[in-house]
Amino acid sequence: MQTRQFQQLIDLHSILQNEQHDRITILISGKQFVIQNQQLKNFPNTLLGDELKRRLFYDESSNVYRFDRHPSIFESILYYYLNPGMLMRPPHIEPELFYEELRFWQIDERLSEVFIEEDMTPLDDIRLLPTETWRCLIWKTLTYPSSIAFPYGDLITGLSILLTILSCVPFLSEIIPTVTELAQFQEILGVNQIHFPLYMRPSYIIEIVCIFAFTIELALRIISAPIFSLILYDVSNFLDLIIILSSAVCLISYHLHNIGYINNFLSFYYWLLILKSFRIYRLTRHMSHLRLLYKAIAMSLNELSSLIISVTFCMLLFGTMIYIIDNSNPESNTRNILDGFWLAFITLTTLGYGDVYPRSFEARLAASVCALTGIIVFSMPTTIVFTKYSSLIQNRWKQHRSIRYMTGT
Incomplete structure (x- = not known):
């Protein structure tokens, strides 16, 4: 009887030794986990289940596998191996972060898709495409470059951003003219002072090339659009049109400097500079964070309307209170009710230019209350816009997954 029990202990010891030898230690951001290698091998397509893949993270000196990942999420990953096929997201973990961890650990893509469909409902984002192949290619290249295979999509995006930045160089040369160029134009026109669009030779060439490229891009976008309403309701197309027209007028006026009625045009030129400055907003086509900020502001129009009413x-x-209180002071610089309104406005916005300020103690006390009120009034809508912007940033991957392309006419 004792011999039999002794033999069972020997067999058990052998099994325990094999299990001990089969164990591996995993360090996740300093937190230690121990698991049987055999349990990992049940999922050979995952990062931990494939010995060759996880070997990249092996530390021979301490005989552990080191990963700089989220420890709380790894507990769910470990639960997936211990209870085959069962995946649970911790309630305190954001869905986007959890999904990124699933991709890193290379969990079954089909299971990840099921998890996403159950945990988050994707938004519908249907993008129309032209029926003709050549129009479809042009439309996707100009409107949805991210849908083009790497690296062509990134190359197109980079060229568009580079062209936009390059187009700002002539604009800077116009608003910062040199003394030499001013003197030359003064001699040509025979006037003592002139403010006029001045192009140096390189800037002039850059301006022509950029405007020519913008015109071709807008024309191709109009030709390749599946339906004209996509062009009509896109604000960026109108910005492109404004940029092209204002720049074309400036280029034409540059060659008309010897016309007698040029002075009538100079006052209008300053408005053209404002229109030309819109070219920097072309970057919003390819800067998703900037587009999300505009979208957050648009979503907060009700709150912003309340802000305007409150202000x-x-x-x-x-303004009325400060004017009435401070007007009796002989040293008061609040000359009329409009000065009181202006003082109240710059105090609410915490600007404080100093051109109008209260002199009496009572007026200063009212201005102090006005300043505190302005801090409270402006803080609430700003927080709401920031919250919506943060929400859009967090759900960016969700919006990207919900994109569907559909052929339209």
């Missing part, structure tokens, strides 16, 4: 009410209230 207007406080401006009228405190």
Whole structure:
């Protein structure tokens, strides 16, 4: 009987030795986990289940596998191996972060898809495409470059950004003219002072090339559009049109400097500079964070309307109060009710130019209350816009997954 028990202990010891030898130690950001290698081998397509893949993270000096990942999420990954096929997301973990960890550990893509469909409902983002192949290629290249295979999509995006930045160089040369160029134009026109679009030779060439490229791009986008309403309701197309027309007028005026009625045009040129400055907004086509910021502001129009109403009410209230209180002071620089409104506005916005300021103690006390009120009034809508912007940033991957392309006419 004792011999039999002794033999069972020997067999058990052998099994325990094999299990001990089969164990591996995993360090996740300093937190240690121990698991049987055999349990990992049940999922050979995952990062931990494939010995060759996980060998890249092996530390021979301490005989452990080191990963700089999220420890709480790894507990769910470990649960997936210990309870085959069962995947659970910790309630305190954001869905986007959990999904990124699933991709790193190379968990079964089909299971990840099921998890996403159950945990998050994708948004519908249907993008229309032209029926003709050549129009479809042009439309996707100009409108959805991210849908083109790497590296062509990134190359197109980089060229567009580079062209936009390059187009700002002539604009800078116009608003910062040199003294020599001013003197030359003064001699040509016979005037004592002139403010006019001045192009150095390189800037002139860059301006022509950029405007020519913008015109071709806009024309191709109009020709390849599946339906014209996509062009009509896209604000960026109108910005491109404004940029092209304003720059074309400036280029034409550059060659008309010897015309007698040029002075009538100079006052209008300053407005053209404002229109030409819109070219920097072309970057919003390829900067997703900037587009999300505009979208967050658009989603907060009700809150911003409330802000405008609140600021207007406080401006009228405190402006009138400060004017009435401070007007009796002989040293007061609040000459009329409009000065009171202006003082209240710059106090609410915490600007404080100093051109108008209260002199009496009572008026300063009212201005102090006005400043505190402005901090409270402006803080709430700003927080709402930031919250919506953060939400859009977190759900960016979700919007990307929900994109569907559909052929339209």
